[in-house]
Amino acid sequence: AQKVTQAQTEISVVEKEDVTLDCVYETRDTTYYLFWYKQPPSGELVFLIRRNSFDEQNEISGRYSWNFQKSTSSFNFTITASQVVDSAVYFCALSPKVRTDSWGKLQFGAGTQVVVTP
Amino acid sequence: EAGVAQSPRYKIIEKRQSVAFWCNPISGHATLYWYQQILGQGPKLLIQFQNNGVVDDSQLPKDRFSAERLKGVDSTLKIQPAKLVDSAVYLCASSFDRDQPQHFGDGTRLSIL
Numbered sequence: 001a002q003k004v005t006q007a008q009t010e011i012s013v014v015e016k017e018d019v020t021l022d023c024v025y026e027t028r029d030t031t032y033y034l035f036w037y038k039q040p041p042s043g044e045l046v047f048l049i050r051r052n053s054f055d056e057q058n059e060i061s062g063r064y065s066w067n068f069q070k071s072t073s074s075f076n077f078t079i080t081a082s083q084v085v086d087s088a089v090y091f092c093a094l095s096p097k098v099r100t101d102s103w104g105k106l107q108f109g110a111g112t113q114v115v116v117t118p
Numbered sequence: 119e120a121g122v123a124q125s126p127r128y129k130i131i132e133k134r135q136s137v138a139f140w141c142n143p144i145s146g147h148a149t150l151y152w153y154q155q156i157l158g159q160g161p162k163l164l165i166q167f168q169n170n171g172v173v174d175d176s177q178l179p180k181d182r183f184s185a186e187r188l189k190g191v192d193s194t195l196k197i198q199p200a201k202l203v204d205s206a207v208y209l210c211a212s213s214f215d216r217d218q219p220q221h222f223g224d225g226t227r228l229s230i231l
Contacts, residue, residue, distance in 0.1 A: 004160075035219070043207060045161070045222035091160050097217070101174050104149060104216030108160030 002027045004094050006109035013082050013116055021077045021112045023092030029053075031097040034068065034075045035106065040088040051075065053097070082116045089113050120144065122223035124210050130229045136198035139226045143191065143212030149173075151220060152185055152195050153209040161209055167193065168216065197228075205230045 003026040013019045025034065036048040049059065051068050059066045063083075067076045079086050089111040096102050123142040131137050143150050148169050153161035164183065166174040170190040178185070182201070187193040197204055207227050211220040 037222075042224065043227070044224045045209065045211075047219050047221060050219050093160075101176075104151075104213065104220075105163055105166060105174060106151075106161070106220060108162070110158070110160050 002029075002094050002096070002107040004092050004107055004109035006092055006112050008112045009110075010113040010115065013114070015084060015116055015118050016081050019079050019082050019086075019114060019116075021079075021090050021092075021114070023075045023077065023109060025073050025075065025092070025094045027094060027096070029096045029098055033095045033097055035093040035095065036066065036075075036077050037091045037093060037108075038088045039091060039111070045091070048077075079114070082114075084116050084118055087114060087116045122210055122212050122221055124208075124223035124226055126226055127224065128227050128229075130231065131200055132231050133202055134199040136196065137200055137228065138194050138196045139208050139210075139228075141193045141195070141210030141212075141223060143193070143210070144221060147212035147214055147221075148190070149213045149216050149218075149220075150187055150193050151211040151213075152193070153211065153222075155207040155209055155225070157206070164195070173216075200228075200230050202230050204228065 005024045032053045034051045038046045063080045065078045091111045092109045093106045150167045152164045155161040164178045165185045167187045185195045207225040209225045211222045213220045
């Protein structure tokens with residue numbers, strides 16, 4: 001069975017502070033994908049990143065960075081110099097890569113609400 | 119390119135009534151998904167289509183929910199009869215194939231009175 005845990009329910013920061021969102025996962029699959037999605041107040045889920053379980057290189061995209069550590073089953077997300085527009089709910093998700101009936105099925109965590117105040 | 123289109127945006131009905139949601143995926147996307155997102159929770163997959171065939175409907179409450187994708191493009195999700203516990207946002211997503219990231223629509227917010 002797959003499980004994604006986002007222990008932080010809500011994080012409040014002041015603009016320009018850094019914020020790190022934790023994600024811990026459980027899976028029996030040897031190959032899988034990890035994702036982060038952003039859900040602003042408008043409701044649409046916006047795809048941010050996908051990582052293959054074979055690729056543990058950290059990734060940076062502008063103010064966003066991701067730290068994947070397979071040894072601790074964690075895939076953490078950091079927003080550097082946060083802005084008000086970063087206020088949203090962020091979801092971590094897991095998907096098997098094996099070609100079974102579950103292939104492509106996303107298992108989401110409960111989400112972390114990020115509130116950035118000016 | 120146009121994103122995933124969903125309608126209606128909001129729907130309010132009374133319990134025991136029926137309701138239907140519509141989804142038009144991104145052009146060329148073979149895989150289509152319906153998710154239910156209850157307030158304060160992450161989305162939960164209800165059903166997954168590959169073209170016009172069902173791949174996974176293990177979490178679809180089949181006594182009241184049904185979904186179809188007859189021509190392998192648009193899809194409809196129906197609830198009949200609705201219960202109070204069905205109050206949620208219903209999200210549609212599509213991907214080029216099952217190995218590609220999913221792209222989501224704005225969702226339909228359903229309120230049951």
